Amino acid sequence: MTDRTAPTALQTGIVQLRDVTEAIKVRIRNPAKLRNLELFLLVIAWVLAGGAMVLVQLGALQRVDMMPLQLAGLLGILTLALHIALRIVAREADAIILPVVTVLNGLGIAMIYRIDIAEGATGWDAASMRQIAWTGIALLIAIATIVVIRNHRVLARYRFLAMAVAIILLVLPLVPGLGRTINGATVWIGIGSVLSLQPGELAKIALAIFFAGYLMTARDSLSVVGRKVLGIRFPRVRDLGPILIVWAMCLLVLVFQRDLGTSLLYFGLFLVMIYVATGRRSWMVIGLGLVALGGIAAYFTLGYVQRRIGAWIHAFDQSVYDAQGGSYQIVQGVFGMAHGGLLGTGLGLGRPDITPYANSDYIIPSLGEELGLVGIFAILGLYLILVSRGIRIGFQGPDDFTKLLGVGLAFTIGLQVFIVVGGVTRLIPLTGLTTPFLAAGGSSLLANWLIVALLLRLSDSVRGRGIA
């Protein structure tokens, strides 16, 4: 009788070094540790979010009632539910993403609630109530996503379906009777009079899935050496097809939906993903050339693009400031941030409501006013952590699809933050995009929590390094 298993240390009495290191590795890999870390960080996130909501009420109304605690409690229950789902179906998922996003979502609700107080909105008229409801819906969908999609690689199979979905979502607002034009941009669809959605927010996820799937299969043909011009190898003309299609799509958005930000976002997303897939700088050159071309054409043909640029460069000119669609909002936002200074006025103690759209497009200046430069740095730092967790999947992902999707989704968040915060701080022209997780708006929350669900699912496949 032969025992084919190796003798254990107990049996042999010899403790081998290999066994010791193995034991340590198992301990590091122990999924329970990861999830416990996540829970610990979540508790901190709840305290931060709840504290912000209480301070908002205390600052603005000089009293505290159950309202902020209810808001924070709901956020806590919802994120706890996601945490529990992760314990069951994605035990090795990244432990940092959920707490970071919870803080951002909570800070957003706190500031939206603060603006509600300033505007005297209550009940379902209050954007904060709708925001917490949307947070609930978004988290339930995120949980469902994580539970249903056990292996994200199947998504690669549906890449062309994803493309179709993306295009349909993009075109929906242009459908007569369905589309809504708000503040000049036709990026909304309305169902009845209650519900309005920005399908473009969801389209970016479908696009990222399509790009990742398409590039995974096409990266070899796209990398094929073409002619060399000025020291840069350019791809073959027939391989340009997809990039031209995406470019055309973005221009479509720009022209017909008058949405500069979204079109920038899609194009940037595609450029970065194709660059990551092929490692070819020529794609960047071509892509940036096309952006420049589209941008210049748009500047000379589209009045609203011209106005945006004018309001950016000459924001403080009295004529631009006074003009309809001029720089009033930008300048008020800048005043708000300056009013906050380094340390901020304190939550509930500033006057962020002077700036139009203080709880959506301008939530960053609102937070900057009340939390100061310190608060803005902290918020940007949280985004940076979130983005870096996604980029990490790109470095350590087990396969090309995972890597591409991870980098793509992370870059979407990073680029969107750049476009929004850069716009309100006058780094770049202002475009109408939402600040992920912070800004009031259901579609944006839904889309960004879906991205979180996907990132969590992707990170679960990065074995054993959930806190690396």
Next chain:
Amino acid sequence: MRRPIRRVSMLLMVMFVALFGSSTMIQAVQADALHTDARNTRTLLDSFSVERGSIVVDGVPVALSTPSDDEYEWQRQYPLGPLYASVTGYNTLGQGNSGIEEAMNAELTGTANSQFLEQVLATLTGQDPSGASVELTIDSAAQQAAADGLGDREGAVIAIEPETGEVLAMHSSPTFDPNAFASHDIAAVREVYDQLLNDPGDPLVNRTIAGDLYYPGSVFKLITAAAALESGRYTLQSEFENPVELQLPQSTAVVRNATRGPCGPGETATLETAIVLSCNIQFALLAQELGAEALRQQAAAFGFGEQLEIPLRVTPSQYPAELNEPNLMLTGFGQYDVRVTPLQMAMVSAAINNDGTMLRPQMIDRVLAPNLDVVDDPEAEILGNPISAATAAALRGAMERGVTEGLASNAAIPGVTVGGKTGTAETGERGEPFNLWFTGYGELGDRSVAVAVVVVPSENIVGDTSNVIAAPIGRAVIEAVLNS
């Protein structure tokens, strides 16, 4: 894929560093400049969340801030309303201020440089910021007398203390209720403002120191007489021709005395008689002899053409720069293009009363921080000596005779030394009401006060002379000061 991903993460890093940079630019580097942008309503609203200091007269606030329930936290109130409107001015939510509210805004809001340290300390110790209170030199009894004296008539009354320059009364009529401006309903404030701005009575104009200024008429004779005495070539007994009419050179115009008769019974009239009886012909002749330059210099010595801030901004009084001979002769008795503020005429009387020394008019007694530290306590400051003590004494003699036996008899107060000069200035337009003037001083023991009163009646009524209308107002103010 590692290399491109590393590059992408570097790109993201660069993007975030740019965001750190752009937010730092706004919130740290440019923050101060952005605070001071006129369009920054946050700065303005902040200034309203400060408890604005009170404006105090004789220990009683005439403007104060009380807590309000709305977002501005404080409500400005003017308990005595129109009585002190010329002094306090108004304070609005971003629609501008006037009067002391404007001139002392920095002190009242606690943002004056002198209060910087206290504000820092208040912030550090967690106290709510509050402004300093401004105590005025105004004498409440004199102010009441001025307002009562003018009543509904258009005009202005100002009283100053000759030895210190302190403004004791300042009232312009018609006036307004500053409480209407303190409303937090900006649309309503704008409406009130537009309505008052378009009111033909110009209630927002402080006539004592600004506005279109007044023709001085006969009260300017004090300056002409001062120039004559200062020249050393004349005394009060210097004699002038005494015709009933005087044909102006190069002109068809004829100058007459107000009485349409000669200046006293004699063949000639002395300078003293001309002052006491306020004759025009002798002053036209005197101006002709003195020349424009001497008159202009004497006027400038009294403060004509000089910008004053008391701290309200005073419109400089004017003596014309270019003059031909007939017009020069007209300026000798305060006609043609001579324009004065009542304050200017009060300063002339004050200098005459104060042996020729003129002090800078001042409305601020002291500025007190919330902890009662004295932030500012302006000292009396000599502006100059427009006339010698001898000239001043001579003019006092003539002015006092004007009250005891001349045209300013209604200013007389038993037991008080009162000197005065009346004036009835034609305003150029035929049928326009005259400017009825009184300026003078009263002295009792070591207390004295100089006043200037101007009344513009709604129409000229025979017999309603400056001695009937303006002099009693001056007397009432002098009495109020000397009795208090």
